[in-house]
Amino acid sequence: MAKQRKRLGEILYKAGLVKKQDLINAIKTSKTNNKRLGQILLELGLIDEDTLTKAIAKQFELEYVNLDNTTIPQDATKLIPQELMKRHNVLPLGMDNGKLKVIISDPLDLEMIDAIRFRLNTELECCVANPTKIRSYIQDSFDQTKKEETDRLRHSIDATAAELAEVGDALQAETLRAQAVAGDDDAPIIRLVNLIIDNAYYMRASDIHIEPMSDRVRVRYRVDGVCLERDNIPKTMQAPLVTRFKILSGMDIAEKRLPQDGRIKRVIGGQDIDFRVSSLPGNHGPSVVLRILRPDAVNVGIESLGFEQDNYEQFQKIIKRPNGIFLVTGPTGSGKTTTLYAALQELNKPDKKIITAEDPVEYNFDGMNQCQVREEIELTFGRILRAMLRQAPNIILIGEIRDGVVADIAIQAALTGHLVFSTLHTNDAPSAITRLVDMGVKPFLVASSIQAIMAQRLVRIICKKCKVVDENPDPYLLQSLDITPEDLENQHVYKGAGCSQCQHTGYKGRIAIFEMFEMNNEIRELAFATAPTTELRKAAKASGMRTLMEDGMLKIFKGTTTPAEIVRITQTEGAAVS
Numbered sequence: 001m002a003k004q005r006k007r008l009g010e011i012l013y014k015a016g017l018v019k020k021q022d023l024i025n026a027i028k029t030s031k032t033n034n035k036r037l038g039q040i041l042l043e044l045g046l047i048d049e050d051t052l053t054k055a056i057a058k059q060f061e062l063e064y065v066n067l068d069n070t071t072i073p074q075d076a077t078k079l080i081p082q083e084l085m086k087r088h089n090v091l092p093l094g095m096d097n098g099k100l101k102v103i104i105s106d107p108l109d110l111e112m113i114d115a116i117r118f119r120l121n122t123e124l125e126c127c128v129a130n131p132t133k134i135r136s137y138i139q140d141s142f143d144q145t146k147k148e149e150t151d152r153l154r155h156s157i158d159a160t161a162a163e164l165a166e167v168g169d170a171l172q173a174e175t176l177r178a179q180a181v182a183g184d185d186d187a188p189i190i191r192l193v194n195l196i197i198d199n200a201y202y203m204r205a206s207d208i209h210i211e212p213m214s215d216r217v218r219v220r221y222r223v224d225g226v227c228l229e230r231d232n233i234p235k236t237m238q239a240p241l242v243t244r245f246k247i248l249s250g251m252d253i254a255e256k257r258l259p260q261d262g263r264i265k266r267v268i269g270g271q272d273i274d275f276r277v278s279s280l281p282g283n284h285g286p287s288v289v290l291r292i293l294r295p296d297a298v299n300v301g302i303e304s305l306g307f308e309q310d311n312y313e314q315f316q317k318i319i320k321r322p323n324g325i326f327l328v329t330g331p332t333g334s335g336k337t338t339t340l341y342a343a344l345q346e347l348n349k350p351d352k353k354i355i356t357a358e359d360p361v362e363y364n365f366d367g368m369n370q371c372q373v374r375e376e377i378e379l380t381f382g383r384i385l386r387a388m389l390r391q392a393p394n395i396i397l398i399g400e401i402r403d404g405v406v407a408d409i410a411i412q413a414a415l416t417g418h419l420v421f422s423t424l425h426t427n428d429a430p431s432a433i434t435r436l437v438d439m440g441v442k443p444f445l446v447a448s449s450i451q452a453i454m455a456q457r458l459v460r461i462i463c464k465k466c467k468v469v470d471e472n473p474d475p476y477l478l479q480s481l482d483i484t485p486e487d488l489e490n491q492h493v494y495k496g497a498g499c500s501q502c503q504h505t506g507y508k509g510r511i512a513i514f515e516m517f518e519m520n521n522e523i524r525e526l527a528f529a530t531a532p533t534t535e536l537r538k539a540a541k542a543s544g545m546r547t548l549m550e551d552g553m554l555k556i557f558k559g560t561t562t563p564a565e566i567v568r569i570t571q572t573e574g575a576a577v578s
Contacts, residue, residue: 026040066129080100082141088112090104100123189241246288307512311516322417329427334457354394356397360373385398385410466496468496469495483556514551
C-alpha cells in the first residue's frame, strides 16, 4: 500500500509555524476561493515563501535548496536551454547517477516535469526551492550572459577595427566603431550580423558560413578558396542570429524544416554588394551560407586570368571563331564562370548578339540578354535554348551542360553557325569528350562541333608583402611535382612568411592554372572512334597541351605560387600523374 503523504497544514501546525485557528480559517478560504492552502497562507501573511517551500519539500520528501547560499555550477547551466528554464522556472544542478538533478518550485506540476523530461530525453531528480528566488537567479543569469555577449561583441568589434586600421583600412575601421556605438538599432544581434558581413567583405571572402554546433555557433570565411575560422558565437545567440539573416534575405522565419534561399543587397565601401543566402536544416540548427557576389569579381580582363603567353594567344583565337563549342571544365568554385564572362566581355560589341541561359544569373552585364532558369515553372535550360535559337544570336552562353538534351541542343546550335560557350563538370579537359558521349551525344557530333575544351583550377598567390625564398622546400612536394634538385640549381621556390595583409596565411589573391585541349584532325578521329580518355590525353600532349600540373609548375618557378598549392589542387587529377 502506498505511503500516504502528509497534509501541508498538518506539517506547518506541528512545526508551530501556524496557529490552529488561523489554519482552520485559511482552509475554509482555500475551499471557498478554490486556491491552494499555501497560496492563501501567503496572501494572509501567516507564513513567508521560504517557510512554505520548506514545508512543501518535507511534504513531498524532496531536498530543499536554499539559493541564497547555493551556486549553480557553470557546466550545469548548459544542461537545460535558458528559454526552457525561464518558461518553467527550473534550474539544473547537474547529473547524478544518470539523472538530471533539477530545482523546481511546484512538485504538483506534473505536466511541467513531463515536458522537461520529454524535451531533454532524460530522467529527472527533483529538488525544491523558493520560486521567487529561482526566477531571480534565472534573470541574473540571463543578465550576466547578455553582458558577457555584449562585452565579447564589443571586444570583437574593437579587434576587427584594429586589424583593419593596421592594414591601412582606417576609414572602414572607424565605420565599424561608429556602427557599434551609434547604430540605428543598438540590438547586439543587429550589430553582430553587420560585423560579420562587413568583416567578410574587407577580408575579400567569397563565402560566409554560419554553422551551429552542439555548444556554439562557428563562423568561417572562405578566403581565396580556403575556409578560415574567425569566431565562435555563444549558442544562446544562435536563434536570433539565424532569424536576422532570414529576415534580411526575405526567407520565411517560421519554416525550420526545409532548405530556403534568399538574397541580401547591401552597400559596403561604396559598392552595391549582393549576397546569395542559403539555409539548410541541420542536427544542431540551420546552417546559413552567404555567397558574396562582388561586381568587380567578374570584371577582370582576360590578361588577369593567369594565362601563359601561348595559352593566351590560343584562347583569343578560339573565342573569336564564328561557330563551334568552347567548354570550360572544373569543379564548383574553380573560376569557370569568371573565365567565360571575361570571354563574353571581350566579344560584347554592338555588332554581336549575346544570349545567356544561367542558373542563377549572378551578375548583370550591359549589352547581353541574360535568362534565368526557373525549374518550378519548367523554364529549363533546354526550353530556353530552343527559344533563344529563334532570337538569331551570334553567341550563346549555357551556364552548364547537365544532360544529353541540353548537350544535343548546344551541338545543333554550334553546327548551325553559332558560337556556344558552356561549362561541364569533369576533372580534366580530355575527359569532357567521354562525358558528352556518356550523356548520349553521338560521337561524330562531338567530334565535329567541339572547338576546344579548357580545364582550370584556382591556386592561391603568394602574398607580395611577406614573399621570401623557400630555402628548404618539402622534398615530398617536389617529388610529387617531378621537380629534381637539378631544376632548383638556377631557379628558386618561394613562399609567404605570413603577415597581417594576408591574415597570416602567406597567400593573398588567386590565379588560374589551365589545361588547353584544342581539337585537331587526329583528336577528332579519336573522338569519332570513341577512343578512351588516356589516348585522347596522349594525343593532346603530343600536339602541345600542357597539363594543369605543368602549367602550375611554370607559376611556381615564376614565384607566383607554391609547390604546396599546386599539389593540393592537382594531386587528384588523372592528367597530373599521367
